[in-house]
Amino acid sequence: MAPSLLYPATQLPPASALALSQQAPAVLRSSPATVSSSPLSALFSAPEKPELWIKYENLILSCLRTGDDQAAHQCLERLVARFGNGNERVQALRGLVKEAEAQDDSALEEVLKEYEQILAENDTNIPIAKRRIALLRSMGRVSDAASALVQLLEFSPTDAEAWSELSDIYLSQGLYPQAIYAMEEVLLLAPNAWNIHARLGELQFMAATAPGVAGGSYQKYMAEAIKRFARSVELCDDYLRGYYGLKLVCKTLLSGGSNKTAKQTDDEFAIPDTRNTERLNELATAKLSEIVRHSTARDQGWRGYDEAEIAAARQLLSDDVAASSAIER
Known part of the structure; x- marks a missing residue:
């Protein structure tokens, strides 16, 4: 379908x-090829439906x-x-079409100049500001895109989409603390978004396993990663990415990752003991197996999962089986 x-x-x-x-x-x-914006048109034609646009x-x-x-x-x-050339959303869509049809960097530069001209006339045009940021990033001007995002957020600090994009830019540069901070701002705006909890858990795990991370930072990042993944599956019982992340963190700790942990003096960032970590790992394993089994069988109520995510979960479970077989031998 x-x-x-x-x-x-x-x-x-x-x-x-x-x-x-x-x-x-x-x-x-x-x-209809055209729809009049006049209120009188509703007297002589079918009512306009916003779904059309x-x-x-x-x-x-x-x-x-x-x-x-x-x-x-x-x-x-x-x-x-219907909406005219001056409509901000229409301007952004027109720019997007021009970007898609651009054949080289010079054509993209022309589109960028058009964006900057529009913003010079109206610096509160958010759709065009976001298209300019996206274009800067696609052209490899990541620092300029990050600076433009920071300026946008100074004007509109409750824009969750902008915070999320800024987090992704910081991540692409290996700036894990900054990426985590930006994603935490998204979470403040959407505290019950299970996908954001899981994304924050992924950032915490990447920061913990980055080369050169200190023991104290490792403990903090891993503890936060477990909390975020656990919260994501608490909010959404069948959320594959949440269970995948939870199992990955627990597996890392159980396989010796906890050796990097410094002495735990702060209960706020305390990593669960081995027994609780094993129980969390078992829970995540059971749930991942259930999701993979039902999704693969295309059972009613278990469709819609991303095929790449299902394949990744299947591989993670297979690695566990292979590791258990190697230990038994």
Whole structure:
């Protein structure tokens, strides 16, 4: 079944994006080419539905990913006809289309100049500011992108998307404390988001296992990683990434990673003892096995997991079996 056009298309796998883009001809044929913005038009025509414009935006994203530039332009033209060239979201979508069609760096530089010109006239244009940041990063100007993000967050400190992007930029540069700080800001804005808890746990684990980490920092990072992964599965019982991370941290500790731990003097960052770590590992193993088994069998209620994540979980479980067999021999 193809994904719905009413849901964000940015994180879809390639096959799903292709399925969405293939709906473009049907959507364009069944929808009016122009819709008047006049309130009087509602007296003589069917009421306007906001879902139509959401479909057009998602179609633009999917069509650009699959190379259907013609359909993307048709969707963009209808958005322009309805909302005008000055609409901020329309400006960002137009810029995105130009970025996708750019053939070289010089063309991307031209798009960047257009963004900067728009921001010079209106520095509160958030969609264009974000497109400029994304373009800077794609062009390899990571430091400029990070600086622009910091400026954006000074203006809009409650933008969870911007904090998340800043965390990812810091991570790409190996700046784990900064990446963790930025992701903690996301968590403050969305305290019950289980995926953010798990992502923070992943950052904590990467920081703990980075070369040269001190014993005290290792203890703090590993303790926090366990807390975050445990909280993610508490909020979402069948969350694969949460159980995967929890098992990975426990496995590292049980295999000798705890030897790096300094004397535990701070209860806030205390790593669970061996017995509790083993119990957490057993819980994560059982749940991962259940998810992999049901997902592989395509059982009702267990579909929708990412295939790459299922493969990674299967490999982690297989490594455990192989290690147990080696010890028995």
